[in-house]
Amino acid sequence: MSLAGWWLYFGITTLSKAASYGIPSELARHQRMLFTEGMVLLVSLLVGGVALFYFTYSTYREKSAKEMFFASFTHDLKTSLFRLQLEVEKLGDSTETQNILNHTRKMQINLENSLDSTVGHDKKLYIETVNLKTFLIDLHAQWPEFHIKVSGEEHLCVDKKALHSIFKNLLHNSVVHGGADEVTVEMQRKGKATRLVYQDNGKAFAGDPSDLGKQPGFSTEGSGFGLYIVRQWVRRLGGKIYLSSGTNHSLQVEIELPGSVA
Amino acid sequence: MKILLVEDDRDLGRLITDELVKRDYEVRWSQDLAATNNLLKELEFDLAIIDLNLPDGKGFDLVRPVQCPVIIMSALSDPENRLKGAELGAIDFIPKPFLLQELFLKIDRALGEQLEKSRIWALGAVTLDLNKRQIQNGDETHLLNKRDFRLLDILTTRAPDVVSRDDIMDYVYGKDQTPSQRTVDNAVVGIRQMLSDNEHQWIRSVRGEGYQWTHKG
Numbered sequence: 518m519s520l521a522g523w524w525l526y527f528g529i530t531t532l533s534k535a536a537s538y539g540i541p542s543e544l545a546r547h548q549r550m551l552f553t554e555g556m557v558l559l560v561s562l563l564v565g566g567v568a569l570f571y572f573t574y575s576t577y578r579e580k581s582a583k584e585m586f587f588a589s590f591t592h593d594l595k596t597s598l599f600r601l602q603l604e605v606e607k608l609g610d611s612t613e614t615q616n617i618l619n620h621t622r623k624m625q626i627n628l629e630n631s632l633d634s635t636v637g638h639d640k641k642l643y644i645e646t647v648n649l650k651t652f653l654i655d656l657h658a659q660w661p662e663f664h665i666k667v668s669g670e671e672h673l674c675v676d677k678k679a680l681h682s683i684f685k686n687l688l689h690n691s692v693v694h695g696g697a698d699e700v701t702v703e704m705q706r707k708g709k710a711t712r713l714v715y716q717d718n719g720k721a722f723a724g725d726p727s728d729l730g731k732q733p734g735f736s737t738e739g740s741g742f743g744l745y746i747v748r749q750w751v752r753r754l755g756g757k758i759y760l761s762s763g764t765n766h767s768l769q770v771e772i773e774l775p776g777s778v779a
Numbered sequence: 780m781k782i783l784l785v786e787d788d789r790d791l792g793r794l795i796t797d798e799l800v801k802r803d804y805e806v807r808w809s810q811d812l813a814a815t816n817n818l819l820k821e822l823e824f825d826l827a828i829i830d831l832n833l834p835d836g837k838g839f840d841l842v843r844p845v846q847c848p849v850i851i852m853s854a855l856s857d858p859e860n861r862l863k864g865a866e867l868g869a870i871d872f873i874p875k876p877f878l879l880q881e882l883f884l885k886i887d888r889a890l891g892e893q894l895e896k897s898r899i900w901a902l903g904a905v906t907l908d909l910n911k912r913q914i915q916n917g918d919e920t921h922l923l924n925k926r927d928f929r930l931l932d933i934l935t936t937r938a939p940d941v942v943s944r945d946d947i948m949d950y951v952y953g954k955d956q957t958p959s960q961r962t963v964d965n966a967v968v969g970i971r972q973m974l975s976d977n978e979h980q981w982i983r984s985v986r987g988e989g990y991q992w993t994h995k996g
Binding site for chain 1: 788790791794795797798832854855856857858859861862865872874875876877878879880881884885888911912913918919920921922923924925927928953969
């Protein structure tokens with residue numbers, strides 16, 4: 518556009534100058550030159566536009582194909598994982614079965630985190646009213662080793678999938694890195710926002726935890742990748758997150774989400 | 780209680796049906812839309828658990844015709860699917876993979892919490908609910924870990940008998956683990972705190988024997 522603008526300005530000034538000479542042949546030569554230049558510019562713009570459109574379209578198609586592949590791939594993978602889990606649960610309640618279930622749980626979290634960090638960024642959110650206690654009772658079925666204390670407000674407005682991912686990663690982090698077996702979740706209303714405070718009884722991270730998860734790291738283990746995903750979700754929900762050392766040097770995560778339920 | 784399960788995967792359908800039957804539900808399992816529609820002409824259900832991806836269409840097409848509470852289950856937990864399910868009237872959405880315990884909780888909730896009332900105890904200002912594996916103490920809810928749940932489970936099930944520490948250890952930790960008796964004592968202390976049972980009113984220590992659940996509810 519700026520090139521076309523410049524050409525228009527250049528053309529008008531050149532023609533004005535040529536006209537001021539009062540030589541018709543000179544004026545005609547300038548007109549021919551400007552016409553040729555203009556045509557070249559127009560063709561370049563058209564070709565550029567078509568190329569841009571083509572590349573945008575092919576990128577969109579590539580992205581759609583990638584999403585379809587991931588959707589189909591993860592559907593199959595999740596179904597297989599589900600079969601495995603159910604078969605293991607059928608074997609009864611023992612340390613061995615619980616260990617296998619913990620492994621499948623870990624696989625599931627890693628799978629979902631990989632998806633969220635690759636193709637999940639531009640998925641729409643579905644904000645609904647969620648009862649935190651009921652939500653945690655359901656989630657607790659997957660984390661039976663935890664004693665979870667819940668207090669404060671009951672409802673919050675949030676995307677349930679995001680909340681799942683946030684809590685799964687926090688619990689995974691607490692058990693794997695902190696060795697925790699007890700978690701406290703407190704929810705308060707803070708003006709028009711909702712404040713969630715999560716604290717475990719595990720051992721703290723060495724150093725200042727406030728920067729944890731700001732970068733994705735290079736592996737899904739021990740590099741704060743789970744906390745990176747938590748940060749991404751909180752950011753997408755329009756909230757804020759603060760990590761600090763809680764009482765007894767455990768990890769405390771404070772999440773502020775927009776909106777509250779009266 | 781009659782439950783309709785719509786799941787096209789044979790293994791999953793069989794496994795879920797077996798587990799629901801074990802819990803005394805009457806289950807009819809179908810694998811596609813056509814078979815389900817035929818079933819609906821003959822039978823009525825108290826609850827339907829419907830998978831989204833079916834060989835002859837989407838499980839959404841069944842949400843209204845079944846005319847009973849619906850739980851949708853799917854590995855595709857995109858917001859669009861959850862929103863569409865909710866708009867059609869599904870009461871819950873459970874993303875695959877899930878654990879059976881999670882499904883049972885949702886079924887119990889959907890069926891109006893028609894649970895065994897005998898598993899709920901009002902202990903003064905505290906409520907112990909072993910169906911939901913929780914203790915409600917004032918504003919605070921404790922979701923019990925597996926160890927505490929099993930400990931309370933054996934004490935309440937065997938009440939008014941005294942349960943020995945050895946029996947508790949076998950039941951709570953399994954026979955393949957050998958925790959010390961002190962571990963059991965510590966767990967009981969923790970539970971008493973959650974129940975605000977400072978006077979040992981609900982869980983009584985019996986010297987040289989073990990523990991006894993004393994509530995007569």
